[in-house]
Amino acid sequence: MRRIDLQPLEPFTSDFIDRTGAFNPGALEAATVIIEQVRQEGDGALRALTEKFDGVAIENFRVPREAIDAAMAEVDPDTLEALKHAAAQIRDFHERQKQQSWFFAREDGAIVGSKVTPLESVGIYVPGGRALYPSTVLMNALPAQVTGVERIVCVTPPTKDGTLDAAILAACKIAGVTEIYTVGGAQAVAALAYGTETIRPVAKITGPGNAFVAAAKKLVSGDVGIDMIAGPSEVCVVADETADPRLVAIDLMAQAEHDPLAACYLVTFSDAYADAVEAAIQVHLADSTRADITRTSLEDHGLIVVCTSMDQALEAVNVIAPEHLEMHVEGAMEYLGAIRNAGAIFLGAWTPEAVGDYVAGPNHTLPTGGTARYSSPLSVDDFVKKSSIIQYSPAALKNDARAVVQIATHEGLWAHARSVALRLKALLDAEQASVAGSAAAGVEDGEARGE
Ligand SMILES: NC(=O)c1ccc[n+]([C@@H]2O[C@H](COP(=O)([O-])OP(=O)(O)OC[C@H]3O[C@@H](n4cnc5c(N)ncnc54)[C@H](O)[C@@H]3O)[C@@H](O)[C@H]2O)c1
Ligand SMILES: N[C@H](CO)Cc1c[nH]c[nH+]1
Numbered sequence: 001m002r003r004i005d006l007q008p009l010e011p012f013t014s015d016f017i018d019r020t021g022a023f024n025p026g027a028l029e030a031a032t033v034i035i036e037q038v039r040q041e042g043d044g045a046l047r048a049l050t051e052k053f054d055g056v057a058i059e060n061f062r063v064p065r066e067a068i069d070a071a072m073a074e075v076d077p078d079t080l081e082a083l084k085h086a087a088a089q090i091r092d093f094h095e096r097q098k099q100q101s102w103f104f105a106r107e108d109g110a111i112v113g114s115k116v117t118p119l120e121s122v123g124i125y126v127p128g129g130r131a132l133y134p135s136t137v138l139m140n141a142l143p144a145q146v147t148g149v150e151r152i153v154c155v156t157p158p159t160k161d162g163t164l165d166a167a168i169l170a171a172c173k174i175a176g177v178t179e180i181y182t183v184g185g186a187q188a189v190a191a192l193a194y195g196t197e198t199i200r201p202v203a204k205i206t207g208p209g210n211a212f213v214a215a216a217k218k219l220v221s222g223d224v225g226i227d228m229i230a231g232p233s234e235v236c237v238v239a240d241e242t243a244d245p246r247l248v249a250i251d252l253m254a255q256a257e258h259d260p261l262a263a264c265y266l267v268t269f270s271d272a273y274a275d276a277v278e279a280a281i282q283v284h285l286a287d288s289t290r291a292d293i294t295r296t297s298l299e300d301h302g303l304i305v306v307c308t309s310m311d312q313a314l315e316a317v318n319v320i321a322p323e324h325l326e327m328h329v330e331g332a333m334e335y336l337g338a339i340r341n342a343g344a345i346f347l348g349a350w351t352p353e354a355v356g357d358y359v360a361g362p363n364h365t366l367p368t369g370g371t372a373r374y375s376s377p378l379s380v381d382d383f384v385k386k387s388s389i390i391q392y393s394p395a396a397l398k399n400d401a402r403a404v405v406q407i408a409t410h411e412g413l414w415a416h417a418r419s420v421a422l423r424l425k426a427l428l429d430a431e432q433a434s435v436a437g438s439a440a441a442g443v444e445d446g447e448a449r450g451e
């Protein structure tokens with residue numbers, strides 16, 4: 001791994017970071033061409049691109065209901081049990097995130113509030129190039145289901161024989177996915193955004209993927225909603241002398257093994273400790289079933305930062321803004337306040353990042369490439385939209401009319417001012433008429449009583 005030894009008080013800047021894995025110029029170019037092809041040729045493009053990139057010919061992208069039901073019987077029972085265990089904890093976590101519509105009545109009778117409405121349709125991208133991701137089905141479909149989204153469409157690349165993994169289909173069934181299509185990559189994102197003969201477009205696309213998928217989501221954003229840029233995985237492990245180098249090494253490798261473009265960072269406090277972690281990586285690599293991907297990721301995109309203080313380490317973390325941050329240090333919780341930028345924060349030696357990938361409950365779809373500076377983990381909020389509600393009473397209009405007219409006039413917006421002024425005049429006229437009416441009635445009453 002590349003290594004930087006910081007001097008005391010030397011600032012860690014973004015110049016130290018290589019973001020080419022996350023924002024890959026080649027992938028952006030390729031995704032642009034693919035999206036255009038799908039827009040022009042629809043299903044024909046999906047077939048051609050699936051053959052080109054996944055090496056299989058698919059006639060019908062839609063997975064029939066019978067195949068989904070059959071998968072429940074076909075999937076290994078222990079895997080099914082584990083998926084159900086994970087689903088229960090993910091569902092529970094996301095249920096707690098749910099927001100209700102709310103209304104507030106002001107003293108002057110105005111009612112203001114926020115109405116929460118589930119999205120009509122979402123497309124969830126489930127990766128499948130270099131690994132299988134039934135966990136990603138759960139992480140994306142369950143919050144959509146909890147929120148009340150009616151149409152939950154899953155797209156995922158085919159396996160080498162042109163089918164889908166039974167565990168993916170089982171996860172779709174558990175999490176209430178309503179349509180499944182065997183198509184992946186930038187072409188699947190384009191199909192969800194613009195539609196084809198087979199796939200109807202959706203309102204929003206969520207879910208992680210490789211550099212091509214992340215680039216495609218970025219390109220279609222605006223024509224369709226997207227959750228975030230959730231590209232090649234990242235982890236930053238802050239480790240002090242109390243951390244076992246073998247555990248730190250395996251936690252770095254757990255993200256490196258996702259993708260040769262994954263980015264892994266070790267932030268530590270001595271060269272000797274960094275050497276121990278690097279040595280442990282070599283030992284683990286001998287056993288790894290994914291040694292090639294892992295090695296490439298660590299060699300090309302790995303970085304070790306040797307710091308002289310915890311303040312400097314935390315500054316580095318905030319500049320890196322990693323997808324996952326592991327605080328493998330004594331008293332990890334104490335530093336939470338100083339951590340500004342990280343998708344998910346794992347505290348202490350007993351919290352390997354992998355528990356967050358599968359079962360802890362919080363979402364594993366997380367911002368990458370430094371976008372944790374402004375993006376949050378996928379949540380139920382991604383599957384709803386909000387409408388503001390405003391209802392004025394006559395008293396509220398009288399209260400606020402002067403301010404509206406004043407600001408609208410300053411902005412040069414005549415009709416804005418007039419729309420309020422006319423109503424105010426109508427109110428005042430009605431009030432005057434009523435005062436005059438009461439006065440006249442008073443006189444009449446008096447006359448009747450002979451006063
Ligand atoms: N940030 C997160 O929340 C998060 C979560 C899970 C996984 N991930 C990441 O998701 C990614 C999964 O990647 P994957 O590759 O295994 O699956 P994937 O489904 O994202 O990508 C596979 C698809 O990429 C397309 N593709 C491959 N080579 C191409 C090329 N040369 N040109 C154009 N398109 C091409 C193909 O269509 C293929 O179907 C990894 O980077 C992993 O780290 C991120
Ligand atoms: N670590 C991934 C997010 O970067 C999520 C995942 C799914 N399965 C295993 N890991």
Ligand SMILES: [Zn+2]
Nearest residue numbers: 254255258357
């Ligand atoms: Zn992972």
